[in-house]
Amino acid sequence: MTEVGAAVEAIGIHKSFGPTRALRGVGLALEPGRCLGLVGRNGAGKSTMVSVLSGLVQPDAGEVRFAGRPAPPAGAVHAWRERIATVHQHSMVVPDLTVAENIFLGRLPQRRGPLGWRSVSWRTVNADARRTLDDWGLEIDPGAPCRGLTVEQRQLVEIARAVASGTRCLLLDEPTAALEHDAVARLFSRVKQLVASGVAVLYISHHLEEVFDICDDVAVLRDGALVLSAPTRELTRDQLIGAMVGPVPTREIDATVSRLDLSGAGDVRDAERLLEVRELTATSPRGAVRGVSLHVAAGEQVGVVGLVSSGVITLGRVVAGADRADGGTVLLAGRPLPNGRRDSALRAGVGYIPEDRRAEGFVGPLSIAENTTMTVTDRIARQGRGVLTPRALERAAAPLTTALGVAAASLRQPVDELSGGNQQKVTVARALARDPKLVVAITPTRGVDVASKELLLGALRAAAERGAGVLLATDDLDDIEHCDRVVVLVRGAVAAEYRRAQAPAPPFDRETLIAAIEGLGADPDAADSDAAVSLDPHRKESRA
Incomplete structure (x- = not known):
């Protein structure tokens, strides 16, 4: 995958959170008119990479470049949104605002009044929103409150917001997680339309069949490092899984x-x-x-x-x-x-x-041990003559968390700090503990x-x-x-x-x-x- 003329490049990205090395020298390039799939196991570094590419997290080392130019400082939200837009797995629309207001959120067209005052031009907002929706064949009323939209429609509003901002880079983070089969097919049609128009797309998914269906190229992260980057057509499903899992055999x-x-x-x-x-x-x-x-x-x-x-x-x-x-x-x-x-x-x-x-599923600020044993504290207290100690909780939690492969610095680590997959393992461990x-x-x-x-x-x-x-x-x-x-x-x-x-x-x-x-x-x-x-x-x- 060549980096010449890349719409966005991540070069040698390193990022650590305490003792956890989330990213280790990762380099990615998003090309105009191509869709890059980013895959990896939970905890591989995908979410951190999305945060870096969205301008939400400052890397410890390395840099992000747009069309060869340095990216704005991390946290400069408006400057980043002009260059790259992210559609998250969980809807980020404001439910009590209308479709049009969400599409132009943070950049509503204004007009100058006779006394120099500025006010929002609602006629322009609704007309521009209608034009954007029509251009992409989205049959959604721009005046409708987003609270009444389906999950699919909310996601399309977020894509319309990205398109209306003029960005030529789009990050889709697990976009099909809450969609039904027909909605997934319609989403794929929209994404392919965006790619055909020259937009660079990064597509993150755990569903490998989606990666093969929609992505031109694929990059695999494992333990924070880039272990594979190749055109999708050159890979088999087993090769992709092998790169994600590494040398650990199924047995x-x-x-x-x-x-x-x-x-x-x-x-x-x-x-x-x-x-x-x-x-x-x-x-x-x-x-x-x-x-x-x-x-x-x-x-x-x-x-x-x-x-x-x-x-x-x-x-x-x-x-x-x-x-x-x-x-x-x-x-x-x-x-x-x-x-x-x-x-x-x-x-x-x-x-x-x-x-x-x-x-x-869990209480984020509490530790892995506290969450896992939440349903059995009465049993642990009886064994400890009414006393609950951190060591007793860890002893009780260890068998299940070890068997489920919870990846963490220790059982005292807050569950909020874990990847989504490891949070799910803790949730399952809690359900089975009793x-x-x-x-x-x-x-x-x-x-x-x-x-x-x-x-x-x-x-x-x-x-x-x-x-x-x-x-x-x-x-x-x-x-x-x-x-x-x-x-x-x-x-x-x-x-x-x-x-x-x-x-x-x-x-x-x-x-x-x-x-x-x-x-x-x-x-x-x-x-x-x-x-x-x-x-x-x-x-x-x-x-x-």
Whole structure:
């Protein structure tokens, strides 16, 4: 990849945070009219690199150059935005402002009044916003408040803001994390349109198929260093994964998973129906649930899949006690769980891995040890005769954090300082620390790398092998590979159920699953599991 005529260059970037060397001499070049994919495991340095290229962080050594000229000082926000724009995984639009106001945020066109006063020209703002949206085929009302937009529309508003600023460099940080399949396809179409117009794009993603689909070149970071840079067409998926993971073989990951100690869950193995959900109904902005009935046996992994608005996340949250149900019953080992009581569900034996780790998964300022043992402090206190010491917390946390491969300076390091993938590992460790009878996991691998995904799913598999039930609510079909059954929700109702194939992998036919998820070939108005379509995973037609 040549650096001649690069729109933006990062040259010899070094950055450390305390004892952690986040970047070690990294050099990247973004070329006009090309899309560069930046990949690597969690903690590899991707987020730090984005912060450096966005002007939010000053590197300890090295420099950033735009079209051969030195970049503005770090923190000079407006000067950086004129040169490069970043679309983050989590929406950065201001929800109470309109689409037009967000597009021109910080640079609203002004006019001079008769007495020399300056005021915002709202007619110009709305007209320019409409022109920008039309140029890119975005059917969004410039006067609409952003609070009412979908996730996809908010992301498009951020891209429109970047285009309207005149920047010729765009950083897309995990842009598809919260998008459904059709929205991803539309986003890719927009990005390819931007690249064709000469914009330089840096695309960060954990989904390698996206990198091969949209990126002209790819760069791999590992442990803060650039270990591979090549045209995408010259690489295979295995070569890319090999560069990301390094010399650690897959069998070592399997061995790590096998060391997970969840022995306390084994006393529920004989329960035929550990979890029973009967005619559950709930309303939620995440998607309504309508008359859902399902069960999970001890030692069984059941996946629940569907579109973002299908009610999958709502179902998981209600079972875990994080949300209230409007009707229906949730029973654990034959006993009803109190409605909307997370504390009661925890005491009853429900471990919970939430979909938003930052909001519910951990307490950032607290240490890894404190977060991991948060659900078992009563047990540790009994062992220490009522005293909780840092050393006791670390002893209790170490087995799980080690098995899950949490990368940190020590167990006393605040979780806020970890990468997103390591924060997720701490969240999973906390859920498993109490030896739960049932684990409710909602999108547990979102935003983590390939190797970390194997460890996290392996931890759920290990819990099931020791007798716990697992309810896995997800929109990622890779997550359900080891599930025994998969339930599909469409518009909040059970539409289909699939049993794991006895034949070789893949255990579930992806085309059949996707068709069911999209509401094709299954009855979207099925209100209970008796009415659900039961399909052989390797057949395309229904037996119903």
